Amino acid sequence: MARQAGSKGEETAARIRAAATGLFARHGYAAVSMREIASEVGVGAGAIYNHFTTKQDLLVGLMVGHMTDLLAAWDAEPMAAADAFPAAALEAFARFHIRFHRQRIDEVFVSYMELRSLDQPNFHRVERLRRAYEDRLEGIIARGVAAGAFHAPEPKVAALAIIAMLTGITGWYRQGGRLPASTIEALYVEMVAATVRPKGGPD
Amino acid sequence: MARQAGSKGEETAARIRAAATGLFARHGYAAVSMREIASEVGVGAGAIYNHFTTKQDLLVGLMVGHMTDLLAAWDAEPMAAADAFPAAALEAFARFHIRFHRQRIDEVFVSYMELRSLDQPNFHRVERLRRAYEDRLEGIIARGVAAGAFHAPEPKVAALAIIAMLTGITGWYRQGGRLPASTIEALYVEMVAATVRPKGGPD
Numbered sequence: 420m421a422r423q424a425g426s427k428g429e430e431t432a433a434r435i436r437a438a439a440t441g442l443f444a445r446h447g448y449a450a451v452s453m454r455e456i457a458s459e460v461g462v463g464a465g466a467i468y469n470h471f472t473t474k475q476d477l478l479v480g481l482m483v484g485h486m487t488d489l490l491a492a493w494d495a496e497p498m499a500a501a502d503a504f505p506a507a508a509l510e511a512f513a514r515f516h517i518r519f520h521r522q523r524i525d526e527v528f529v530s531y532m533e534l535r536s537l538d539q540p541n542f543h544r545v546e547r548l549r550r551a552y553e554d555r556l557e558g559i560i561a562r563g564v565a566a567g568a569f570h571a572p573e574p575k576v577a578a579l580a581i582i583a584m585l586t587g588i589t590g591w592y593r594q595g596g597r598l599p600a601s602t603i604e605a606l607y608v609e610m611v612a613a614t615v616r617p618k619g620g621p622d
Numbered sequence: 623m624a625r626q627a628g629s630k631g632e633e634t635a636a637r638i639r640a641a642a643t644g645l646f647a648r649h650g651y652a653a654v655s656m657r658e659i660a661s662e663v664g665v666g667a668g669a670i671y672n673h674f675t676t677k678q679d680l681l682v683g684l685m686v687g688h689m690t691d692l693l694a695a696w697d698a699e700p701m702a703a704a705d706a707f708p709a710a711a712l713e714a715f716a717r718f719h720i721r722f723h724r725q726r727i728d729e730v731f732v733s734y735m736e737l738r739s740l741d742q743p744n745f746h747r748v749e750r751l752r753r754a755y756e757d758r759l760e761g762i763i764a765r766g767v768a769a770g771a772f773h774a775p776e777p778k779v780a781a782l783a784i785i786a787m788l789t790g791i792t793g794w795y796r797q798g799g800r801l802p803a804s805t806i807e808a809l810y811v812e813m814v815a816a817t818v819r820p821k822g823g824p825d
Contacts, residue, residue: 616819
């Protein structure tokens with residue numbers, strides 16, 4: 420158990436995680452010290468070690484937390500059910516992915532960029548979670564192919580392509596831009612559906 | 623003119639750029655010093671300043687160089703001509719983008735990740751080049767829409783989506799993986815074409 424247990428300790432840990440995410444996103448993991456994170460939170464440099472043994476521990480916690488939240492949030496969606504119609508499930512996945520990531524731009528950036536900074540065992544832990552998320556989409560595509568509704572010679576590659584396309588929105592989307600979020604979402608839903616649509620097939 | 627002119631000076635500058643790209647990709651710009659870059663190249667810490675006044679100067683040079691090479695390479699492709707058939711130009715663009723980026727994984731990573739580290743004027747310089755590249759693809763898509771060959775309500779958004787999808791390959795592609803490079807390229811060419819294919823239309 421952490422030395423500072425209970426709600427006060429939990430709250431401090433959450434503030435440390437939030438500050439670390441922001442600092443890592445702005446400067447990169449290697450350039451940020453535990454002292455700087457503590458200073459951003461407004462606690463002593465020693466206090467941070469009550470919550471996180473090392474900076475590596477803090478980083479892997481952020482990345483595992485991000486992926487675990489993502490998986491849990493998708494698995495709670497009705498269309499994540501194994502018997503959902505593939506086309507409806509694919510649309511739901513696209514909308515879910517866009518909305519989840521658009522609200523977590525720093526987390527997405529750190530999760531992608533700082534894979535390089537993870538120890539080998541931590542890297543594999545995060546990679547397993549990333550694979551699990553990709554597998555959810557691959558499963559939808561494979562079911563669509565089996566049902567004759569989708570065309571995708573390699574469902575795994577299609578899943579990676581769709582995830583990259585959707586995550587790319589976080590690189591350029593700004594609130595108050597030319598197109599409203601709902602329009603952007605609709606455009607991507609259509610492009611994602613097109614990616615696996617049989618040539619000359621129905622909608 | 624640089625203090626070390628001629629081929630010897632050029633060669634050293636190229637080695638400094640290559641070392642900086644690798645170090646920035648591994649540790650991030652903020653965590654790498656000019657001294658470390660010099661040490662990687664095997665020159666004195668002072669020698670590096672004969673070529674690059676500041677670390678910022680070195681970074682923006684890498685990013686501008688990457689985007690300038692990319693634009694020049696695409697503009698030299700026959701299918702970059704303004705009168706190329708849109709479907710053929712789109713396929714050529716996809717193949718070109720995959721091949722160019724697959725050979726420059728560190729450059730792609732640094733160019734994306736270190737936008738945050740650029741001074742405001744340098745950021746705008748790099749952004750203008752990125753826009754110019756996106757505009758090339760947007761132009762192909764807009765011509766395809768005008769010719770009735772493509773469906774894309776927002777060619778700009780389609781261009782961003784396609785570029786993100788294609789660049790995503792650099793995140794997971796490894797030589798000697800399960801699928802040969804030519805198969806992966808063919809799968810992506812097909813998905814890119816599908817993204818802008820009119821529903822129920824011909825190939």
